Amino acid sequence: MRKRNIILLLVVTAAGAVYLNNTSLLSDRAAGKPVVLAHRGLAQEYDRTGLTKDTCTAERMLPPRHDYLENTVRSMDAAFRRGADVLELDVHPTTDGKFAVFHDWTVDCRTEGNGETRSHSMADLKKLDVGYGYTADGGKTYPFRGQGVGLMPSLDEVMERFPDRRFHINVKSNDAKEGEALAAFLSALPRERQAALTIVGGDRPLQAVKAALPDMRTLSKKSLTRCLLRYAGLGWSGYVPEDCRGTTLGVPINFAPWLWGWPDRFLDRMESAGTNVYLFGPYHGGGFSDGIDDPAIIETLPAGYSGGISTDALELVMPALERRSN
Incomplete structure (x- = not known):
């Protein structure tokens, strides 16, 4: 009985530690706008x-x-x-x-x-x-x-x-030569200009861009999947896997609540790792999900959410964001 109680205490303690390490209630992240x-x-x-x-x-x-x-x-x-x-x-x-x-x-x-x-x-x-x-x-x-x-x-x-x-x-395309040509174009830009860009696409051209410009942010379906799967296994500890560092993430809004530390702890971790985060519309299988195009979805964003959102309907979404901030 005593051994069972000790095990139970250890489990409860570990669960409490994981909770405290991931709850946004203890985050000092300032509220902002998307x-x-x-x-x-x-x-x-x-x-x-x-x-x-x-x-x-x-x-x-x-x-x-x-x-x-x-x-x-x-x-x-x-x-x-x-x-x-x-x-x-x-x-x-x-x-x-x-x-x-x-x-x-x-x-x-x-x-x-x-x-x-x-x-x-x-x-x-x-x-x-x-x-x-x-x-x-x-x-x-x-x-x-x-x-x-x-x-x-x-x-x-x-x-x-x-x-x-x-x-x-x-x-x-998914052509490595295209990535090489794009990298040559990007290399001629000032470093501060490069820092304002993210390259999206297939793994082959993005690998070519990364080989020429290691600090360039990139996003592909494969890199996103690798990041999220590894974070799902390790993120409870606060650790940000290498696949999630110095990149850009597109996260379906119906998947986001399952991320360790969502929203504020997660955003803080990614920000400290040099990674930008954008919410997309709900994922229903297939490739990337669509953008957040329904103004009603804006109302479901966490209070004070200051990460990114992607939209295909800017003229509908901006009024909803403005109402939310008033």
């Missing part, structure tokens, strides 16, 4: 039912609430003016040594052109109309046709236009 990551700037919403990687989303646009087109400088400028702290953009290499800022693997969906985006020169891509393919009524009308000519920017244009802003640069 850091807002706008996915592709201000973009047109589309019906996500039955989406595949080959779905032309411009053909299933929802009735537009604004006239901004994703991944354009005009859209980015509007997103920053509306309160975004960070922007995500997509890049493809071009035949003339540039990086085009454009989401799709081919230009067939959104423009009047055809072929893989990377098979064109930046000069030729500048001639295309990035608003050409958008329709909300099955092709009866195309409200942005003619308005997007010349609006596909290059990555160097974006960096020059927004020299002090933070970006997530999404590499759309």
